[in-house]
Every structure is written in structure tokens, then in C-alpha cells.
Amino acid sequence: MDDFAARDPAPRPVLRPRTSNCPACGSSEVEPFYRVKSIPLHSCILLESPEAAQAFPRRDLELAFxxxxxxxxNALFDAPSMAYSTNFEESQHFSDTFNTFARDLVGEISETCEAAGKQVVEIGCGKGEFLVQLCELAGACGIGIDPGYRADPGRTSGAVTVRFIPELFGPAHFDLPSDIVICRHTLEHIPAVRSFLAAIRQMIGPRRDVQIVFETPDFARVLQEGAFWDIYYEHCSYFSADTHADLFRREGFAVDEVKLVYGGQYIVQYARPAAQPFGTIPADPGVVAEIRHLVQGFPARVRQSQRAWRDRIEAANRSDRRVVLWGGSSKAVSLVTTLGLGAEIAAVVDINPYKQGKFLPGSGHAVIAPEALSAFDPGLVIVMNPLYREEVSRRLTGLGISAEVVAL
Ligand SMILES: [Zn+2]
Structure with a gap:
């Protein structure tokens, strides 16, 4: 994992590209609206030492609409510098809150797609937990594709017919048999979103009965809430439910259902191959106007949100209440690097044992187990996702810690 630091120790000057065309529709009518300087290239990677974490390569980000x-x-996205390896730890499957959500979604997909006996291909399967759960519940066969797949003992059961291909999805996989194609939390990492969907369309071929299930973060909520911590370098593509569905329609899919789940944070979309691929479908002006309105107000909402969090963290530090982040996630990396936080944050807690003992890229904060938290005597615990707030409060009570608990 330290290869990154060795290969690219210093921030590289960013050459401002000539206006890049929109990767989703090809239009040249793109307008930058949000910039962050010098943020880590990756925020799911684990580093072995604070020095390696702080030396982790950085880039600038500029969101365009x-x-x-x-x-x-991200109009400055530097795709060649990105590399995904088995050192990534994106799994949320150690949280009861997340597991309940994942279990419900597994049940829903199993029923909606009538998955029993079918062949499921998951593109970007991470460590494979979701695919294994789905295949177990539905009695389906699975193939998971992800360069970050790593077979950790005990992480997934060996009882179902699931195999994994630790590679980036591409033409080599077009011959894989697939009745159901699943792709969760992956599209936002893809710069060439049209080519990616075209590749899936090509993999499916002439069949019309293949079901495609996507789950992608909803950017409309990020814009509404000024949630700057949900913007990070690996996420180069940002969708609302409507723009997500529109992209699929343009690339030859019929969208059956698109909805928001997980407290409105994620888009879940069911689609099928359409008869007429690659049609030109103009975007709904109402959809674009709504996003444009949110984009225009976003910089002011971010300034307000950043000021509020800085004030809160500084006030806690002034009154000798130690501040701890709960969740060594991309959100934590984005929060601390965007606000330039260092010693103001005493530690970062994570229940995922694969993250504990490691360090956050950029700031180099240590990630500790909940059991190690008592030694820090925290006064303020900031939970990285409001959905985990109750779970975290219960855990803190169990640990005998009576800190103020707030959520992003
Ligand atoms: Zn566009």
C-alpha cells in the first residue's frame, strides 16, 4: 500500500484542462462550481504508519455541472493515477445498521429479480459480502468482479456457488453468463460513465430479460445539505436519481424503478436492456433546473457548514473535551482534509477490525477499536453517518463513556 507514496511522494501541479465535455452526455456546457485543493487520491486505503498516511499523494478536485x-x-480527475488494490477497506458490513439495510436490499433484489437459480454478476463487488448474501438467500450463482477483492478467512461463507475475479471490469468479462447484473457503489468511481454502461450493454448482448441493479450515492442530498464530506477524490461522477436514470436511458436501458434508500443517501435503480440502444434522449429541463438551483446554492451552504463544524470542534478543544470521529471512512478523510484538521481530532474509531491500527490517508490520524476509546476520555463524538448515531450511542453506553454524540 505504501507503493503510492513511493511512486508519487509530492502533490503534482494540476494542469487546468480546457473545458472538458460532460462525460454523461457529451455537452460542452459545463460550469465549475466547487473546488478543494490537495485532497488524498484515495480515502478507502489503509496506511501502516502516520508518515506513510501523511505522504499519501494528493490532487485538487473541481466539480463541474x-x-x-x-x-x-470532477473536471480535474486524473484517472491514470488511480489504482485499486486489495489494500482498500470499503466494507461497511461490520455495522448492524448497515447489515440490516444490506439484508433488506438482498431480500428485495432476490424477490424483484426472481433470483433463484439465476446467474448473478456483480461488478465492483468489494470484498463480496453482498453477493454471497444474495446468492445464499436466493439460491443463485454468483461471479464477483473487483480488483480490490481479497479472500479474508471468515469474511464470507464458502457454502454457496460464488467465484471472484480480482480484476477491473472490461472486455475480458463480456462472455460471462449473466441473468442479473449488480453494481453497487461503483459508478461514482467511473470517469467515463457512458463507456462503462456501453460495456455492460455489450456484455448483455441481444438478451432483453437481463435485470440490472445499480446502487449509487445521491448527489442531490449532498447539494441540499452542503455535505462537503461526501465529496472525495475517488468519486469523480455525481448523480441525482433523475440524472442517473437519464444516463441509463441514453445508453440503451429501460429504467423500471429508481428510488432513494438508506435515509435518502443512496439511489437504487432497477433497469433492463431496451430494444433501442444508444438513443438520443434530451434531458428533462425540469430535472436540470432543479440540480442547477441546488448547485448555485451549494458553495454558500458548504461555507456555512464548514464554519459550523470548525466552531464546534474548536469550542470542544477549548473546553478540554477531546474530539473523536466515529467511522474511519471516506467521509472522515474528507472532513479532516477539507477542514485541515490535525491535533483537534484525538482519534478516529472504527468497528471494522481491518481498519484498526491503521492510519487515515492525508491527516495520518490513527484508527482505533471502540474498546480503546476509554483511554482517550472523549467529550465529543462525531458520528460520520447520522444513520449510525443510535448504534454508536448504544455502544458508547456499553463502554461506560458519556460523551456528547453528534452526527454529520
Ligand atoms: Zn451532460
């Missing part, structure tokens, strides 16, 4: 289709993207 497409005035023709409403898509948002």
Missing part, C-alpha cells in the same frame, strides 16, 4: 443533463463530475 453540466447545464444540458444535470450531471456533475
Amino acid at each position: 453540466c447545464d444540458d443533463c444535470g450531471f456533475a463530475f
Whole structure:
């Protein structure tokens, strides 16, 4: 994992590209609206020492909005510098709250797609927990594709017919048999979103009965809430439910259902191959106008949110209440690097044992187990996702810690 630091120890000057066209529709009507300087290239990676974490390569980010289709993207995204390996730890499957959500979604997909006996291909399967759960519940066969797949003992059961291909999805996989294609939390990492969907369309071929299930973060909520911690370098593509569905329609899919789940944080979309691929479908002006309105107000909402969090953290430090973040996630990396936080944060807690003992890229904060938290005597615990607040409060009570608990 330290290869990154060895290969690229210093921030590289960013050459401002000539206006890049919109990766979702090809339009040149794109307008930058949000910039962050020098943020870590990756925020799910684990580093072995604070020095390696602080030396982790950084880049600038500039979000641009497409005035023709409403898509948002990092116009400075440097795809060749990204590398995904088995050192990534993106799994949320150690949280009861997340597991309940994942179990419900597994049940829903199993029923909606009538998955029993079918062949499921999951593109970007991470460590494979979701695919294994789905195949176990439905009695389906699975193939998971992800360069970050790592077979950890005990992480997934060996009882079902699931195999994993630790590679980036590409033409080599077009021959894989697939009745159901699943892709969760992956599209936002793809810069060339149209080519990616075209590749899936090509993999499916002439069949019309294949079901495609996508789960992608909802950017409309991020814009509404000024949630700057939900913007990080690996996420180069940002969708609302409407712009997500529109992209699929343009690339030859019929969208059956698109909805928001997980406290409105994620888009879940069911689609099928359409008869007419690659049609030109103009975006709904109402959809674009809504996103444009949110984009225009976003910088002011971010300034307000950043000021509020800085004030809160500084006030706690002034009154000798130690501040701890709960969740060594991408949100934590984004929060501390965007606000430039260092010693103001005493530690970062995570219940995922694969993260404990490691360090956050950028700031180099240590990630500790909940059991180690008592030694820090925290006064303020900031939970990285409001959905985990109750779970975290219960855990703190169990540990005999009576800190103020707030959520992003
Ligand atoms: Zn566009």
C-alpha cells in the first residue's frame, strides 16, 4: 500500500484542462462550481504508519455541472493515477445498521429479480459480502468482479456457488453468463460513465430479460445539505436519481424503478436492456433546473457548514473535551482534509477490525477499536453517518463513556 507514496511522494501541479465535455452526455456546457485543493487520491486505503498516511499523494478536485443533463463530475480527475488494490477497506458490513439495510436490499433484489437459480454478476463487488448474501438467500450463482477483492478467512461463507475475479471490469468479462447484473457503489468511481454502461450493454448482448441493479450515492442530498464530506477524490461522477436514470436511458436501458434508500443517501435503480440502444434522449429541463438551483446554492451552504463544524470542534478543544470521529471512512478523510484538521481530532474509531491500527490517508490520524476509546476520555463524538448515531450511542453506553454524540 505504501507503493503510492513511493511512486508519487509530492502533490503534482494540476494542469487546468480546457473545458472538458460532460462525460454523461457529451455537452460542452459545463460550469465549475466547487473546488478543494490537495485532497488524498484515495480515502478507502489503509496506511501502516502516520508518515506513510501523511505522504499519501494528493490532487485538487473541481466539480463541474453540466447545464444540458444535470450531471456533475470532477473536471480535474486524473484517472491514470488511480489504482485499486486489495489494500482498500470499503466494507461497511461490520455495522448492524448497515447489515440490516444490506439484508433488506438482498431480500428485495432476490424477490424483484426472481433470483433463484439465476446467474448473478456483480461488478465492483468489494470484498463480496453482498453477493454471497444474495446468492445464499436466493439460491443463485454468483461471479464477483473487483480488483480490490481479497479472500479474508471468515469474511464470507464458502457454502454457496460464488467465484471472484480480482480484476477491473472490461472486455475480458463480456462472455460471462449473466441473468442479473449488480453494481453497487461503483459508478461514482467511473470517469467515463457512458463507456462503462456501453460495456455492460455489450456484455448483455441481444438478451432483453437481463435485470440490472445499480446502487449509487445521491448527489442531490449532498447539494441540499452542503455535505462537503461526501465529496472525495475517488468519486469523480455525481448523480441525482433523475440524472442517473437519464444516463441509463441514453445508453440503451429501460429504467423500471429508481428510488432513494438508506435515509435518502443512496439511489437504487432497477433497469433492463431496451430494444433501442444508444438513443438520443434530451434531458428533462425540469430535472436540470432543479440540480442547477441546488448547485448555485451549494458553495454558500458548504461555507456555512464548514464554519459550523470548525466552531464546534474548536469550542470542544477549548473546553478540554477531546474530539473523536466515529467511522474511519471516506467521509472522515474528507472532513479532516477539507477542514485541515490535525491535533483537534484525538482519534478516529472504527468497528471494522481491518481498519484498526491503521492510519487515515492525508491527516495520518490513527484508527482505533471502540474498546480503546476509554483511554482517550472523549467529550465529543462525531458520528460520520447520522444513520449510525443510535448504534454508536448504544455502544458508547456499553463502554461506560458519556460523551456528547453528534452526527454529520
Ligand atoms: Zn451532460
